[in-house]
Amino acid sequence: MADKDVITIGDRSFAPGEKGTVELPIGSLIDYQQVTMTVDVRRGKKPGPVLLITAGIHGDEISGVEIVRRVMKSRNLRSLRGTLIAVPVVCMPAFLSRSRYLPDRRDLNRLFPGSPDGSLGGRLAATFASEIVSAATHAIDFHAGATGRPNLPQIRITPGDTGSLDLAKAFQPPVIMETNLRDGSLRTHFTNREIPSLLFEGGEAHRLDSSSIRYGLRGVFSVMRHLEMLPPVKRKTPPKTRTVIATSTTWVRSPRGGIFTTAVELGQAVSAGSKLGLVCDPFGRHETPIKTDFDGVVIGINRIATADEGDALFHIASAKNPERAEAQIQRSEEILEEHTDPLH
Numbered sequence: 001m002a003d004k005d006v007i008t009i010g011d012r013s014f015a016p017g018e019k020g021t022v023e024l025p026i027g028s029l030i031d032y033q034q035v036t037m038t039v040d041v042r043r044g045k046k047p048g049p050v051l052l053i054t055a056g057i058h059g060d061e062i063s064g065v066e067i068v069r070r071v072m073k074s075r076n077l078r079s080l081r082g083t084l085i086a087v088p089v090v091c092m093p094a095f096l097s098r099s100r101y102l103p104d105r106r107d108l109n110r111l112f113p114g115s116p117d118g119s120l121g122g123r124l125a126a127t128f129a130s131e132i133v134s135a136a137t138h139a140i141d142f143h144a145g146a147t148g149r150p151n152l153p154q155i156r157i158t159p160g161d162t163g164s165l166d167l168a169k170a171f172q173p174p175v176i177m178e179t180n181l182r183d184g185s186l187r188t189h190f191t192n193r194e195i196p197s198l199l200f201e202g203g204e205a206h207r208l209d210s211s212s213i214r215y216g217l218r219g220v221f222s223v224m225r226h227l228e229m230l231p232p233v234k235r236k237t238p239p240k241t242r243t244v245i246a247t248s249t250t251w252v253r254s255p256r257g258g259i260f261t262t263a264v265e266l267g268q269a270v271s272a273g274s275k276l277g278l279v280c281d282p283f284g285r286h287e288t289p290i291k292t293d294f295d296g297v298v299i300g301i302n303r304i305a306t307a308d309e310g311d312a313l314f315h316i317a318s319a320k321n322p323e324r325a326e327a328q329i330q331r332s333e334e335i336l337e338e339h340t341d342p343l344h
């Protein structure tokens, strides 16, 4: 969809060159407090794509909220072409209760496209879909791992979605993963509407992860340059990183219950048969090594030191040449360190 002359969200219309904030009414909470969704709209004078950036679909995933906040504060937006729409906290009821879920314990990311007559989450999803997604031509949605389960910064896209793969490469994450769609997710909604979209994962719930924030910030601006929403960088451009593209991932689970010690870190190469850690019974009855059957790199780790049998401990992305993938991730981190400022 091309950039229309006027973009209307809620009761406000934005002509080219205009900017502002809209409070979309969602409903009221138990104390009759009204909940709104705050939407920040920036329009360049010249026409171009309409990029939507969102975070806080899960209310406890804060790194993405911080990435969106820093993007909207950036001076880069002075030379904006097209439109940037930002929703830093999509699910305000969950954010207020510092929870992943809605007050009725539903996951907003399973409720799209929502229903105007449904539950609070269904109404929220419906408002978001009709008012905001309908205006977008491209989208980036920020997430984080669960509490105590940090993710290596990574982009998830749908297998075979070439438009999204193109955007994902422009984002320059250390890892791109092709993962299947889930019913009711925002990513499924974007795919059904043929909107190229990226799902970013990095860090863990409740915490700010500096590396994820820097990848996220750099990623948004490099996608915007790729879409010609921002002019190319004039100064010497930093070297491009080589992204590891994984077509499958797997969780390695605890073979027994006990105290869990890890022997590997995020981004590290593992090969079939290698030891990832140890799970030990507190009374000294067993010390069981945790092994993988796959070649790949570690993209998620469980940091909780106690594990029941079957608990997911290591998330491994497949890689034909794990050592080379590890080296690429390492190089990617080094370039990020050299060319981005930790506070901007």
Ligand SMILES: [Zn+2]
Pocket (backbone or CB within 6 Å): 057, 058, 061, 142, 143, 144
């Ligand atoms: Zn999430």
